Amino acid sequence: MTRTPAQPPPQPESPPPPLTGGALTRSRILDAAARLMATVGLTRTTTKEIAREAGCSEAALYKHFRDKEELFVGVLRERAPRLTDALARLPGRAGEGEVAGHLEEVTRVAVLFYRQTFPMAASLFASPDLLAAHRGKLDLDISGPQEATQSLAAYLRAEQEKGRLSAAIDPNAAATLLIGACFHRAFLELFFDPDPPEGVLLPVTEAEFAKETVRALLEGVGVRT
Structure with a gap:
């Protein structure tokens, strides 16, 4: 019997050249x-x-x-943490892997993104002229703070079409709930930094927060009969 020659182990990718x-x-x-x-x-x-x-x-x-x-x-x-990239990958993952896993990944990135950018973005609202100038830099039809919920809603809608999520749920409302939870979590972490009182950040760890927030979204909190 002819033996298949052993394949060499994959080589690690070379680091990008230093910037100059x-x-x-x-x-x-x-x-x-x-x-x-x-x-x-x-x-x-x-x-x-x-x-x-x-x-x-x-x-x-x-x-x-x-x-x-x-x-x-x-x-x-x-x-900033690449929230836009994480969301852009979602529609291509519809029908593959676990919905909960995809949403937990986005949740973790979103909390990091809002925690890092909140102090910067908050300054915009202290200056109407600066806020107007910033809006003028964006093509608001395709770019802006609405991107997060729109991209997430598009993914949820694609999973509905594949029968992996309930068709009775409005994907825009579900996306808003998840992104809003991430924003609020980041706000609390910043407000109480560096020593939040006990019971303020629940679930405590970022991993637990992502897992339980997504579970609450997917399973709902309605009374079961």
Whole structure:
């Protein structure tokens, strides 16, 4: 009998090459902006301070970003936990794996995303002009805070069509419930940081929160007869 030659073990992927030149400067600017926006807030963070923190000139900053609002969008997209990416993968997973597992993954990422970005985004509402400028940077038909619930609702709708979720449930309402729970959890963690009183954060761990929140969503809390 002919033996099949042994296959060599898969080789680990090579790490990406280190950034240099303009790419490195841009990365440092984003890192500096993320640190400042998270600590002193978006309103009080200036491009001059960001440039100083990044170790570059303000002129160099403007080669990569037109203004502070564009920097803020860059921080959300490239330095915050990738909630948009996690949600974008969901529709392709419809009919595969476990619905609960997919939703728990999104729940964990969403809590991290809101916890990191809440201090930055909250500054927008302290300045109507800044909020208007930020809205002007977005194509609100395809981008904006509504993306989370819309993408999640699209996934839930796809699972309904495959018969894996009840067709009686409004997917938009279910998506809003899950995203709202993640937002509230992040708010509580930030409000009571670093020492939340006992009983404030329940379930206690992030894994338990994701599991039990998704279970409550999928099983419901109605009276069984």
